[in-house]
Amino acid sequence: MYFLGLDIGSSSTKVSVVDAKTGACVAATHYPKTELAINAPQAGFAEQDPETWWSCIKSGFNELCATNKFEPSQIEAIGISYQMHGLVCVDAEQQVIRPAIIWCDSRAVEIGDKAFNELGAEQCLSKMLNSPGNFTASKLKWVKDNQPELFAKIDKIMLPGDYIAMKLTGEATTTSSGLSEGVLWDFSANELNHTLLNHYGFESNLIPRLVPSFGDQGQVSVAAAAELGLRAGIKVTYRGGDQPNNAMSLNVMEPGEVAATAGTSGVVYAVTDKNAADPQSRVNTFQHVSHTDDATRNGVLLCVNGTGRLYSWVRGLLNTQGNEVSYPALNDLADQVPVGSDGLVMHPFGNGAERVLQNKNIGGHMRGIDFNRHQLGHIVRSAQEGIVFALKYGFDVLKDMGVSSELVRAGKGNMFLSPIFVEAFVNSCNVSVELYDTDGAEGAARGAGFGLGYYTNREEMFKGLAVVADYQPQADKVDAYAQAYEQWKQYLEI
Structure with a gap:
């Protein structure tokens, strides 16, 4: 028996197959190979065609089947992870009406801020645990205000993962965890957020039928099975946004447990049993996938949009002259530069409005440049340190809310592949870090097994998941990074 995991990102789609009995990932890939x-x-907009995600799933799964490492007919359940906060609009025939407005799109910032002021902080933070901000509901309001002819055609709105589940099963569904990430869930009433729906003038029938995060979400249709090369009737049994799913993939399920990721964006995600909200809305609280009616489990999420995006931008600049500079080569350059990059400071805020900066879009900055002192290695190291310091800035907000931890779990991938990045993170935040060899697609496959009922507890679900590296703060470096962080903060203008 096998479980299939799909992770629909904005850079690529990952596909993994996990052996149910051993918990081992037997095959994995991502598609496409380039971003x-x-x-x-226009400026501040970010869109993708949802059909592209479906095409990537088909291509990626075909690639896995060609390995002959598993028998597709023995796949029993499918789990879905997906990029959060996106908006997909379909008509009554389940056809996409317009390109998806994805997570890093900033067009709805003013709409959300206006709603927050009109509804009031007390009502927003008590019901939604967030400002309406630049989330899915506010993006839909933008469509309503600016493209009324398209809005009139909408039968259902969905998050990216809901769209993929619809393509698999033929039915539009969503989860309360997913609705919470779109600020469409009322935490105080444990139901659809009618307050914001009414404020924005939305009918509740735009929202698909609710299904559990773990459990029966439908079965693969005959049409989808033919497209994918699967058998019809396979159950879809798990769905989670990429950050709740990343946490789940790392066995971060209970209060006091914290996960981090540093891909295109950087995230610290702390689980709590409280309906916690930041009065300044610099971090967000969403319903975690492990939430039940009997046990509150929320995830407080700190996000920095420009994490890996900044680092890939730096690399891209170096590659423009036909010289292929690898990420390990960049790390070698940065390793020649001391902590603090000799005063060169970089702010990684060039990928849209930043929630941790109260939805301001201040852009990326490089400060303190000394033409006689700073070389390429300083730029590379200051980029990595700048990313870490932005995460540290938000990590302090989590501490003030009482939901942080002295241990952070992360997958050994993306920025966490860099020893300099890990060193900076550990010593800046003064936490221990455990790295695991897993990713969102593998986690989604494990989630599918739990949703199917094959795994009945965490021990069974995460067998085969082991720490591959761990790091501890170093007293001398904690002080050095603290000084560099203070310099970084002095240059920060928000």
Whole structure:
């Protein structure tokens, strides 16, 4: 028996197959091999065609089948992870009406801020645990205000993972965890957020039928099975946004447990049993996938949009002259530079409005440049340190809310592949870090097994998941990074 995990990102789609009995990942890939395009029809916009995600799933799964490492007919359940906060609009025939407005799109910032002021902080933070901000509901309001002819055609709105589940099963569904990430869930009433729906003038029938995060979400249709090369009737049994799913993939399920990731964006995600909200809305609280009616489990999420995006931008600049500079080569350059990059400071805020900066879009900055002192290695190291310091800035907010931890779990991938990045993170935040060899697609496959009922507890679900590296703060470096962080903060203008 096998479980299939799908992780629909904005850069690529990952596909993994996990052996149910051993818990081992028997095959994994991502598609395409280069980053997916993000269309920006104007400044601050970010869109993708949802059909592209479906095509990537088909291509990636075909690639896995060609390995002959598993028998597709023995796949029993499918789990889905997906990029959060996106908006997909479909008509009554389940056809996409317009490109998806994805997570890093900033067009709805003013709409959300206006709603927050009109509804009031007390009502927003008590019911939604967030400002309406730049989330899915506010993006839909933008469509309503600016493209009324398209809005009138909408039968259902969905998050990216809901769209993929619909393509698999033929039915539009969503989860309360997913609705919470779109600020469409009322935590105080444990139901659909009618307050914001009414404020924005939305009918509740735009929202698909609710299904559990773990459990029966439908079965693969005959049409989808034919497209994918699977058998019809396979159950879809798990769905989670990429950050709740990343936490789940790392066995972060209970209060006091913390996960981190540093891909295109950087995230610290802390689980709590409280309906916690930041009065300044610099971090967000969403319903975690492990939440039940009997046990509150929320995830407080700190996000920095420009994490890996900044680092890939730096690398891209170096590659423009035909010289292929690898990420390990960049790390070698940075390793020649001391902590603090000799005063060169970089702010990684060039990928849209930043929640941790109260939805301001201040852009990326490089400060303190000394033409006689700073070389390429300083730029590379200051980029990594700048990313870490932005995460540290938000980590302090989590501490003030009482939901942080002295241990952070992360997958050994993306920025966490860099020893300099890990060193900076550990010593800046003064936490221990455990790294695991897993990813969102593998986690989604494990989630599918739990949702199917094959795994009945955490021990069974995470067998085969082991720490591959751990790091502890170093007293001398904690002080050095603290000084560098203070310099970074002095240059920060928000």
